Amino acid sequence: MNASKHCGRIIPVLIISILLIPLSCEENPGSKTFGDPPTPETCFCDPDGIETYLEWAADEYPDIIQLRSIGMSESGRTIYAVKLSDNPETAEAEPAVLVNGAVHGNEQAGAGMALKLIEYLAEGWYIGDPDAAAIIENLELHIIPVINPDGLALSGRLNSNDVDLNRNFGYNWYTEEDNNGDSAFDQSESSAVRDDFLTQGYCLAVNMHTTPNYSGIGIYGPWDAFGTDTDSLTPDGWAAKYLPNYALIEQLGADYAADVTAEGIAPFKQYFHYLEGADWYPLYGSMTDWALGVCGTVSYSVELYPKQNYTTADADTLELIWSAQKAALLNLITNAELGTGGRLTDTSGAAVTGAVITLTAAASGRSFSPLPYDALTGRTDSDGYFRFITEAGDYHIKFVSGTRVGEADITVGASGETSIGGTYSAFPEYILPDA
Template sequence: MELPFSLLLLFLSFSTCLHLSHARGGQRSSLPSGFENGGYAGSTRHLFKESRSHIGNDVARGYMTNSDLEKAVKAFGRRCSNISRIYSIGKSVNGIPLWVIEISDKPGEQEAEPAFKYIGNVHGDEPAASIVENVHLHILPSMNPDGFSLRRRGNANNVDLNRDFPDQFFPLNDDVDMRQPETRAIMNWLRDIHFTASASLHGGALVANYPWDGTEDKRTNYFGCPDDETFRFMASIYSHSHYNMSSSKEFQGGITNGASWYPIYGGMQDWNYIHGGCFELTLEISDNKWPSANELPTLWEYNKMSMLNLVASLLKTGVHGRIFSSDTGRPVLGSITVKGINHTVKAGRTFADYHRLLAPGGRYEVMATVPGYKSRSTGIWLEEAAMTLDFVLDPEVTLKGFLCFLFRRRIKNNNLSKHRQLVGPKRPVVVSNA
């Protein structure tokens, strides 16, 4: 069963809550500068360093039923109500709610910040302050509660949920209504929230897996996605922050390309990247799919820094910013592309904020594109720290751009007219020489 990994996500929730209380007292920390991270040595020094945590007695030390898990999620919501929100993204085949914990300094509010999601219990038979203040962290402890109850890999319909997503090579049916309810819930969730990155927790191996998960010819070969270097960097963040994942004898550096390991189709990881612009890893965090209950605290200690550092990497690496219009000064919806990388990241709908993950230590040409505006590109050298890069775009002097300008002007005039009707005509300013 994957329920042990559901418990790790609860441990992460409580740990983040505890980290917040410490950090509010002014404590900040980072990894030692000598921390080795394979090809990205030193890149994690801006992240969290190891600290011994003691999970309180109110956090489960053994296995939970679905009912126990729901109670624990709601108890966390009550305990940390100032930084959390509990909500459901849907129900399983048997009607069990798929509860999510959102952790943020402003839970439930839209902000110009990246969003990260952790997903546990995908398969039923495989049982801190800077984050809170600058990231919206969403935790789904159990995606497949029915499979856990039935002690099997698939859901109540015996469907493997990690083979149920639309696939780029074999799209049998892209209709969301044809998917399992748990799959539909994930797909709708990604459409509702603009996630930057994600990770799902699995058991049966010890490795951080990254796209692509399949190949067009179904052969077992390395097949990297357009952001292969960035994904390898993210996977290395997890493996080198882990107690012993990076020392794996089977997987060099504790990471693997999915298609190079064994191809799968209809997986959640590739679908996230293609359809949501969300950088997702598949984390195999235990060779034993069903570790004993007394092993869970050790499993947590081995993985806690990896889980925190993976989220923290959203803040410490990559390019972040917003897109504005030069004529109005307002944010405008657009997209970000990087020369040489065939992948588009869309800006957020409310603030036009973008969060483009990129491996550090390289030169990139970043371009912002908005319909009706002149695109603008900027060359950057991305150091080991994150970069803020806002774009201000000029309207195009074309028929399309002119029509967009007239449309925006009309809306502005209508709003001004409504305002004048409410406050009355503007009184003239009289200048007296007396």
Template sequence: MELPFSLLLLFLSFSTCLHLSHARGGQRSSLPSVGFENGGYAGSTRHLFKESRSHIGNDVARGYMTNSDLEKAVKAFGRRCSNISRIYSIGKSVNGIPLWVIEISDKPGEQEAEPAFKYIGNVHGDEPVGRELLLFLANWICDNHLKDPLAASIVENVHLHILPSMNPDGFSLRRRGNANNVDLNRDFPDQFFPLNDDVDMRQPETRAIMNWLRDIHFTASASLHGGALVANYPWDGTEDKRTNYFGCPDDETFRFMASIYSHSHYNMSSSKEFQGGITNGASWYPIYGGMQDWNYIHGGCFELTLEISDNKWPSANELPTLWEYNKMSMLNLVASLLKTGVHGRIFSSDTGRPVLGSITVKGINHTVKAGRTFADYHRLLAPGGRYEVMATVPGYKSRSTGIWLEEAAMTLDFVLDPEVTLKGFLCFLFRRRIKNNNLSKHRQLVGPKRPVVVSNA
């Protein structure tokens, strides 16, 4: 009996490893110890292990949109729903395929003091469900924004950007990596290890995402994956490469966001593997160079990684069912930007104009920058707690206030006073003297008028 029992243990161990390797978007490729030498990176995990392409044939994609079909569908949507959308590209893949984006808003292409949300699908080429569901989402909003309150609220108060396919080349090749066989979810700069710091070595799809975040101030986002059923949140990696829970500064808020998706889903929250249908990435298994952590650190964007289908390539006739399972989750996650958190603008008491600054919350080591044009901020926070929120602008006195955040969102504008310096005071007196002289001359010309009272209150 010893030999069969040993074989059984070996089989069970192999089955467990196989399950993990295909979960959370497939082969995780966490960094092995041998990949680091003297604190450096040997580069062995940037490319996947050599793959056999024969196991994923063209028949598995029957009924799915080809890249050409997807482009036609995106442009057709733009024509059909031109009143609430615009179509644009953020770059091209290795093989030159445009990375098309659908923006949905009542004022597409215009800057407004509203939060922006992005959905990204098909990060891994062999996970195509997301690209299909994102077209379902766009068309559903277009068809229902005049009659459904949730769709109307999103169109009127959010700028929703949808990138159906980040990795069209990988989709064509029926494999995880892009045309250079690089896993795009390991290609971003990492906070713990010196990965992907060479700009010239990054993939064009990665650079496109990074430039996108420099152009648009996203409040939150999510990428759609396949191979499991769970809402994953930061951190994705750990400092010592061990598998254990490692929360980011906004851990409570991320858990709240992940729960919104999970509990709105048909059956994600009833998972037996993940309590509540959510997981911390590092607790599941660490990765490095991931897009999720990079978004939060460098873009100030709260991103989730959503595993939306246990089967990476389900039959195409299952897609409508998967859409129904995920529809309310996808909508509610976008709408959460309006229903929770603290939102407002920062103004100068001197000029009354918006001033560019940042928002911090006491006890949370993360800064959210205000928008460049309107100085609007959208600070996501878990409801049901007391927070001390501070606005900071260079050259101005910082101001903080305590709030109790209920279930609904809160609007909180800040009016900051300029720092008083000797130079600034003298300039103020000089401007005031010129203003009084001009006012005196004006009164001599037009006669006395009713005095105007200016209040600083």
């Protein structure tokens, strides 16, 4: 295979025999007794109620839901994640997506949306809803309803150390920012989320918030820090528009805004917009900036609704929010199948985890290379997998793990498959040469 003209050392191999055979899909049982479950509407403001809901869901739907802890809050509450997928106990060759809520504890509707999504997908899977089935069968969807359970318990924005967790992530973390901790990731909640990203290898992340005013509702893309052409204070900020997938990030955000419906909230649709985060207001140390800058994860913040400090008396509002944004959220998640992915192993066939990946657009034509402005940077996950949502085209991919380096030229197809030397696969296997 002539796929290694840059260095001649990597051995890109397509493991067609395994990875291209459709993975066994369970038949939908077709009928299901749901019993008397807790509901998102009655528990979305209370961490104990949410815990009960998640334990119930994992118990009720064990073949598609797996519940795990990603760590503990500063006050000792468990931070839960659920994985929704067929064969949830197995790391499959499928794009991994994260949806989360309540990084701010007074924005309970994000937790409520997360629970509504779990409810819809689990029930949808059992009744044969094709949209639910497509997500369960083709993706590994992870949902963290509450990143900040201590804040949720008090209906407060900050965690129990008075830190804003969405200012505590380690990319463009800035000493002058308010309530951002003494250093990046010095809070157990943000470091737990960081470790979960590095384990799961998310290609798409949706961080759900709410805002006090109609003027703030919408979906926000990169970057939260800086983000305009003239804000060239750091390469990280200035790089925003030169990411190889920046136009696609804008398009998917605009699609979300267009897919939002009014659903009985008359002024809602006219306000709901897509913007770069910093064009609303700049902030430093956000989860979404870290995820894109370090993991290559296409990341958005969604300001779901103009209200904070919800109670269960807002159950009807949660229903409206879900109805208005259900289709937009499902469509966005489905786009995780775009772009390129793969699995990195060593010459013995063992997964190479935590390798730094650089994906560079081959035909950018920009004059300021070798600065990394045309590149996405990411990491292989704990099973050696990686995925980037990016546009079709020719790319150069480079893997670095310690002293081992591998490179290849690849072509990304429009439907999310990758060609190395002419053969397309959704998750080609790359073999990292020995040092």
